[in-house]
Amino acid sequence: MRRQYPFQLFEPKWQELWHNGEIFRSWNPGESAPAGHPFRKRHQSAAPERIPKYYILDMFPYPSGAGLHVGHPEGYTATDILARYKRMRGFNVLHPMGWDAFGLPAEQYAIKTGQHPRITTEANVANFKRQIQSLGFSYDWSREVDTTDPQYFRWTQWIFLQLYNSWFNPETSKAEPIETLDYPADISTEEQKRSWLDSHRLAYVSEAPVNWCPELGTVLANEEVKDGVSEVGGFPVVRRPMRQWMLRITAYSQRLLDDLDAIEWSDSLKEMQRNWIGRSEGAEVIFKVKGLDAEIAVFTTRPDTLFGATYMVVSPESDLIDVIVKDENLLEVQTYQAESSKKSDLERTDLAKEKSGVFTGAYALNPVNGRLLPIWTADYVLAGYGTGAIMAVPAHDLRDLEFAEKFELPIEVVVQAPKGEESLGFSGEGFAVNSDFLDGLPTLEAKSRIIDWLEEKELGARTINFKLRDWLFSRQRYWGEPFPIVWDDGGHNALDETDLPVLPPDLTDFKPTGSGDPPLARAQEWCQVEEGVVREVNTMPQWAGSCWYYLRYLDATNGRKFVGESAEKYWMGTSNDEATPGVDLYVGGTEHAVLHLLYARFWHKALFDLGYVSSPEPFYKLVNQGLILGEDGQKMSKSRGNVVNPDDILDEFGADALRLYEMFMGPLEMVKPWNTKGVEGVYRFLGRVWRMFIDEKTEKTFEQQFTLSPEKGSELLAELKISVDVVDIDPTQEQMKVLHTCIKKVTEDMENLRFNTAISALMVFVNEASSWDLRPLSVMKDFLLLLVPFAPHIAEELYSKANNQEGSIAYYPWPIFDEKHLVETSIEMAVQVNGKVRDRLQVPTDIDSIKIEELALNSENVKRHIEEKKVKKVIVISGKLVNIVAV
RNA sequence: GCCAGUGUGGCGGAAUUGGUAGACGCGGCGGAUUCAAAAUCCGCUUCUUUCACGAGAGUGUGGGUUCGAGUCCCUCCACUGGUACCA
Numbered sequence: 001m002r003r004q005y006p007f008q009l010f011e012p013k014w015q016e017l018w019h020n021g022e023i024f025r026s027w028n029p030g031e032s033a034p035a036g037h038p039f040r041k042r043h044q045s046a047a048p049e050r051i052p053k054y055y056i057l058d059m060f061p062y063p064s065g066a067g068l069h070v071g072h073p074e075g076y077t078a079t080d081i082l083a084r085y086k087r088m089r090g091f092n093v094l095h096p097m098g099w100d101a102f103g104l105p106a107e108q109y110a111i112k113t114g115q116h117p118r119i120t121t122e123a124n125v126a127n128f129k130r131q132i133q134s135l136g137f138s139y140d141w142s143r144e145v146d147t148t149d150p151q152y153f154r155w156t157q158w159i160f161l162q163l164y165n166s167w168f169n170p171e172t173s174k175a176e177p178i179e180t181l182d183y184p185a186d187i188s189t190e191e192q193k194r195s196w197l198d199s200h201r202l203a204y205v206s207e208a209p210v211n212w213c214p215e216l217g218t219v220l221a222n223e224e225v226k227d228g229v230s231e232v233g234g235f236p237v238v239r240r241p242m243r244q245w246m247l248r249i250t251a252y253s254q255r256l257l258d259d260l261d262a263i264e265w266s267d268s269l270k271e272m273q274r275n276w277i278g279r280s281e282g283a284e285v286i287f288k289v290k291g292l293d294a295e296i297a298v299f300t301t302r303p304d305t306l307f308g309a310t311y312m313v314v315s316p317e318s319d320l321i322d323v324i325v326k327d328e329n330l331l332e333v334q335t336y337q338a339e340s341s342k343k344s345d346l347e348r349t350d351l352a353k354e355k356s357g358v359f360t361g362a363y364a365l366n367p368v369n370g371r372l373l374p375i376w377t378a379d380y381v382l383a384g385y386g387t388g389a390i391m392a393v394p395a396h397d398l399r400d401l402e403f404a405e406k407f408e409l410p411i412e413v414v415v416q417a418p419k420g421e422e423s424l425g426f427s428g429e430g431f432a433v434n435s436d437f438l439d440g441l442p443t444l445e446a447k448s449r450i451i452d453w454l455e456e457k458e459l460g461a462r463t464i465n466f467k468l469r470d471w472l473f474s475r476q477r478y479w480g481e482p483f484p485i486v487w488d489d490g491g492h493n494a495l496d497e498t499d500l501p502v503l504p505p506d507l508t509d510f511k512p513t514g515s516g517d518p519p520l521a522r523a524q525e526w527c528q529v530e531e532g533v534v535r536e537v538n539t540m541p542q543w544a545g546s547c548w549y550y551l552r553y554l555d556a557t558n559g560r561k562f563v564g565e566s567a568e569k570y571w572m573g574t575s576n577d578e579a580t581p582g583v584d585l586y587v588g589g590t591e592h593a594v595l596h597l598l599y600a601r602f603w604h605k606a607l608f609d610l611g612y613v614s615s616p617e618p619f620y621k622l623v624n625q626g627l628i629l630g631e632d633g634q635k636m637s638k639s640r641g642n643v644v645n646p647d648d649i650l651d652e653f654g655a656d657a658l659r660l661y662e663m664f665m666g667p668l669e670m671v672k673p674w675n676t677k678g679v680e681g682v683y684r685f686l687g688r689v690w691r692m693f694i695d696e697k698t699e700k701t702f703e704q705q706f707t708l709s710p711e712k713g714s715e716l717l718a719e720l721k722i723s724v725d726v727v728d729i730d731p732t733q734e735q736m737k738v739l740h741t742c743i744k745k746v747t748e749d750m751e752n753l754r755f756n757t758a759i760s761a762l763m764v765f766v767n768e769a770s771s772w773d774l775r776p777l778s779v780m781k782d783f784l785l786l787l788v789p790f791a792p793h794i795a796e797e798l799y800s801k802a803n804n805q806e807g808s809i810a811y812y813p814w815p816i817f818d819e820k821h822l823v824e825t826s827i828e829m830a831v832q833v834n835g836k837v838r839d840r841l842q843v844p845t846d847i848d849s850i851k852i853e854e855l856a857l858n859s860e861n862v863k864r865h866i867e868e869k870k871v872k873k874v875i876v877i878s879g880k881l882v883n884i885v886a887v
Numbered sequence: 888g889c890c891a892g893u894g895u896g897g898c899g900g901a902a903u904u905g906g907u908a909g910a911c912g913c914g915g916c917g918g919a920u921u922c923a924a925a926a927u928c929c930g931c932u933u934c935u936u937u938c939a940c941g942a943g944a945g946u947g948u949g950g951g952u953u954c955g956a957g958u959c960c961c962u963c964c965a966c967u968g969g970u971a972c973c974a
Contacts, residue, residue, distance in 0.1 A: 004926090227971090268891045272969055275890065280973075300974060313974090355972085378972095385973045392974085398888090399972050467973055590968075664912070666900055671967070675899065681912050684927095691927090748903080757901065760911035767911090770928095830907040835955050837907050875954050880906055885954050 004687025005694075006706070007654030009713045010797040014808075015136055023808050024138040026094045028555065029566045042090070042811040048570070053579055054091040055571050056083050057550055057619075059588030059596070060098045060145075062542075063124035064105060068131040069636060070644045070662070070674060075587045075625040077659045078668050078755060080137045082585065084789040085750050087138075088814040094571055095138060096553040098145035099125050103542050104216070104232060107479040110510045117479045117510070121148055131646065136655045136793055138810070143556040147545025148479075152552060154501030155562035156544050157484040159603065160203060162610055164485075164494050167200040168251035175202060175251075175609035194491060202248045202606060203473065205492060209317070209383075210472055212240040217512050218476040219244055221541065222469050223276075223595045239341075245474040245483065245538065249602045253277055253466040256601055263582075264621040266669070269593055276594045278467025283451045285391065285460040287312065287364040290372065294323050296364055299386030299465050302396065303454070304446035306368050307435040308414035309391040310404065312375045313357065316340045317383035324375060326361025333358055333377060340379040355380055355403045366391075367459045368436070368450075378403065386465055396427050415443065471599065473541060476518035478510045480539030488533045504539070546596050547603040550583055550618060562612075574614040581615035587668075590624040597622075623753060626670040628662075633673045644674050656791035657683040663755035663790065682759070686794055688766055689787070692775065693798045695721040722801050723775075731776035733821070738768045739779045740821040746786050747817055755790070762787060777802065782815040830881040831856045833865040841882075849876040856882040 018024060027033055029049040033040040043051055056079050061072060083095040106117040106124075125146065132139075145152055166175045178197055187196055198204060211220045215235035219242060224231045249256075257277050260270045282301035289296060296312060314320050316337045325333050336358045357378025364373045373391070380399055381390050394404035394411040401424075404411050416433045417426040423433075429443035437453075438446045454460030474483070482502045484495040495502065505523030513521050520537040521527060527535045548562070555567040573579040597619070604618040629635060630642025637643065649658050660682040666672040691699075698721045705716050731739070742765040749758035765783060769775060781802055788795040788809060799809050824845055829852065831839040839861040843852060853874050856862060862884065869886035876882050 266892095268968075271891055275970060278973065282974085298974080302974080380972045380974095382973065390974050397974065399974075402972095465973080593969080664899090670893085670900095672899070675913070677913050678899065685912085687927090752903085754903095756899095757911080760901075763911055828907085832907080832955075835906095840907075873954060875906095877906055877955095881955090883906080883954055 004683055005690035005794065006702075006713070006717060007656060007793065009717045011136065011655050011793040013714065013717075014793045014796050015133065018136075018138070018808060018810070019133075019141075021808065022142070023810055024095065024140050025142055026092060026140050028564075029570050038808055038811040039087075042813075048092050049566075051090070051092040053094065053571055053573070053584075054083075054086040055094045055573075055583045055585075056086070057095075057553075057583045057586045058097060059586070059592065060100050060546070060549060061128060062100045062103050062105075063121065063128040065109070065120070065124055067127055068646050070646050070649070071589070071625075071628045071636075072132075073135055073646055073658065074628055074662045074668075075589070076132065076135070076137055077662045078623075078625065078753065079585070079587050080659075081663065081755060081789040082750070082753070083138055084792060084810065085814065087811055088785070088788070090813070094143075094553065095140060096143040096145075096556075097132065097137070097139040097141070098143075098549055098553070099128070099147065100542070100546050100549070101125060101146055101148040102480050102545055104477075104479075107477060107510060110479070114508055114510075116506070118148070134650055134655060135646075135659060138792075143553045145549055145552050145556055147549065150501040150503055151559070153481045153545065155552065156481050156540070156548070157500050157502060158497060158562055159548060159607070160481075160540070160544070161484055161494055161497065161500075162612070163202040163247060163603075163606055166202045166606065166610060167197075168202060168248060173255065175606045177610070198492070202251070204246055204248065205243060206246045206470075207241060207243050209239045209241045210244050211237045212242065213237045219472060219474065221472045221543075223471075223598070244472055245536075247471040247473045247602070249471045249599075250466060250468055252602050252605055253279065253468050255605060256468075256598065259601075259605075259617055263617050263619065265619075266622075266624060269590070269597075269622065269624060272593045273598060276468065276598065280465050280467075282463060282465065283447075283454060283460050284387070284463040285367065285454060287367060287373070287391065289324055289375070290363040290365055292324060292362070294320070296320060296375070296389050297387045298389050298391045299463060300391060302393065302443075302447070303450045303460070304432055304435075304438060304441075304443055305393040305396050305414050306366070306391070306450055307432075307438070308393040308395050308412045309366055309371075309373060310394060310410040310412055311392045312364050312373050313378050313381045313390050313392055313403075314360070314375060315381040315383040315388045316377050316379055318377070318388045320389065321360060321377055324360055324362040329359060329361035333360055336377060343379070355399070355406050357403065357407070359407075367454070367457070374409070376407075384469065385467065395424055398425060398427065401425055471602070473544075474538035475541050476512055477539050478504065478507060478519040480541065481544055482520065482539055483536040485536040486529050486533050487536065492536070502535075543596060543599045547600045548607075550586075550600075551607075551613065568612075569614055572613060572615045573620075580620045582617050582620040584620060586619040586622045587625060588622075589627075593624075623669060625668050626666075626672060628665070629671065629673040631674050631676065636674075644676070649676070649679060653679050653683045654793075656686055656794050660686065660759060660791055664759045666756055668753055668755065685763055685766065686791060688770060690794065690798070692766065692770055693723055693726060693780065693802060695723045720801065725773065726775045726777055726780055726802065728777045729774060731779045735769075735772065735776060735779055736821040738765060739782055740817055741765075742783070742786060743815045743817040744822070747814070750789070759790060762790070785809065785812055785815050788812075827879055829879070831859055831862055832881060832883040833862055833886060835883060837881075838862050838865055845879070849878060852876055852878075852882055856884060 023038060027048040031048060058076055058079050079095065083093050086093045101121045106120045109120050110117040147153060165178050167178050167181045169176045178201060181197065181200055183193060183196055187193055211225050213220055213230045213235050216230060216233065220230055220237060225237050228237060229235060230237055257274060257279055260273060280301050282299060283303040284297055284299055285303060285306065287296045321333060355378065357376045360375045360377055362375045364375055366373055381388065392400040394400040394409065395413045396415050412434065413423045414433060414435050415423060415426060416431040417423040418430055432438040432441045432446040438449060441449060451462050482504050484500060484502050485492050486495060505520065505526035507519060507522055509522060510519050512519055518537045520539065527537060529535055551563045554571045555564040558564050573581040600618055604613060605616065607613045608616050630640060632642050634640055634642060646658060657679055661679040664682050665678065698719060702716050702720055706713060742761050745761035746758045749755065781799065784795045784799045796809060800806060826842055827845050829841050829843055830837045831841060839859045841855055843855065853876060866884060866886040871884060871886045873885040874882065
């Protein structure tokens, strides 16, 4: 496509000017912009803390070797537009960027080549930074963070220490320093005390079965495993007991759930988090085992069906089995246990269709009626949820029903389904039947009645269960944060804050050791701190660095604290009643719905409890940008060959056009396909803007000269003159109306992040204005101010020419909409007969409804349609339409 | 299966509280300009029917509420995302 305007000249020019002048640096309390800085010009000498803040955050990228794809700039452009808009509205805007640079690809590349992952990471960061900067985003680069920088991760390690040195007090529902934890009376020895503390810390060591991924050579968190395979790479995952670091996120289950109500996230995202946390209310019921001094506790959400329990199931991993199993069943049970332990999660899911299990030979007694219930073991009961055992009510649970049918166990209906529905297999709410004192009660009442009964007899209690599991926090990797932990005599100790950062050792071989230890174990000297004291050789997962990066931005170079107090108070919002607590707007992909966003909320809450941050939630408002698909409507991927590289688009159409197109495609949150023709469309629009301002003659000269001697580009650019049609005259009423219609629409859309329709309003203005013979300078300048957030380079360039000035307009006040310019003297109204438009009338705005009715009934088109009918009713909606009802 | 979301021209999408469906852009058609082409500028472009004026249909399906429904209520269908023996 033919070049519409010389973006290749002025885009880099303005980017350099913004960079050199630190135009987009944001100011912390106590700082002030230098004289001559546009921020200073706008706000005079007002202290930053007196200016309302606006913190607008992007999810920082993992700098992959592939570079930016067109999905990245979608979110970044949206936040940039808003950041620029908010500056013009007079806010002190914080808009930073950084790198989530620990991660698997760099490590795998290192294993293959022996090259240190730092080298790959640095190269990738440089490439990402170049690409991001070429789009003209208004980031404050003085606050850039990199999670792999020791000056950054020393604070990641420091936060880990805070978690390690805290416990969750159930009385206050808050994290507190471990020193406040009291010892129970029966604890006396040092060893007992230590283990008491260790079992209460927010960061603790566990021996439980974990998700082990042999292909990746590391363990994974529950959140990182989908359908039995790793989320990264899709490799099989098996359960295997290992000693690992865990974070006690489950302590926060209820708060993580409750506080969702106080933040502005999309319903679907909140729902995903709610489902993941998975709260369910019910009861724990205790069953006695016949002939033994043993009990089985089960969790159920349907205690009202207790009378319908006909057997019990214990998970094959349960310790109870050894206690209850009868000799004659022992062999069969052990064989079954061995089989299910060998199965990977994937196999267990695959085999889900067909139930399996064996009888243990033992019986339990149903506490309500003394009925004998055979106890089975089956892998459809999970060890990790509830108590790892269930009472089976086959009549009202599909899984129990399937199992009972297969093994011919009794089935008893105890809930009457509503009319028209089959009671057998019904798992909804109905009425209790065959249940003695519950009979006739609706499900809800039956539940509460039976729980009261159980509590009275001390056979059970009201309970709440969560699906959320503690966070498996250690990985067998090289390229991650080392733990600030050392071991002696099998016990762990925290390092002192003054020992931070703990740097990883230099290695040349990044594979795990032959004996299966993590790669850090290769550095024997590093591991050995002193006689009998060795370092922890696991590293933290990639999520660690992203759990708090938004806090480091607030005070990125602070060498004494992870974030300074005044900066934290100002930007996270408690210094001023008007301010939003937390990040004002966070934009990013939906792939982090349950990983990063849950982990970060958890860390933030712990830091909040310990008094380090002042808002209970980190991200007040969150928006997920929709995926951008390839031109063929498929997900972009190398193998499909439908990947669009932003560098190519930038070369051909420039940054402004790319930015504008990314926003014009459709609503930010929607999935939408890429279409390069669409880029051409917005590029043409910007070309029309350019030609509306620039004198045709000098433009022609420029074209010729520039072709001959491209090296003189910047001089030639300066020679371009403003068109003689753009003149300093008073605008007409009509022109003011066009302008203010545009101001109104763009401003409203901006506040609601509807950038696609804002851009279409700008296009409407240009379509109108290009038909004007003379274009009033004041109107055209206001238009450019509306354009700045979207296409900042061309807007700056044209404004500086039109106003004959140098310097940025980034802090110029946003044009203010004035209703008076939209006042009309006459208006078009539609006339409907029985809801169908038959005519349109041009009427004065102050006309009364009787007059309108008369006009409408006299219209020739209307008469034709009501001829042989009787007018029953006439409805007049003033300013809009008239509807004549005739039969 | 369950939970959430989305269905509007050839395509991306507009329609802010129930009030003129299809803004804006892409694509297509026609014209101006040009030796010619590109670029640019102007016009038309939901479908059916009509020479035309017009008429009829139309927002996934079927129904309902209303003077009036893309918008509200119910049924079903399709697609997308999440989740899945969670008792």
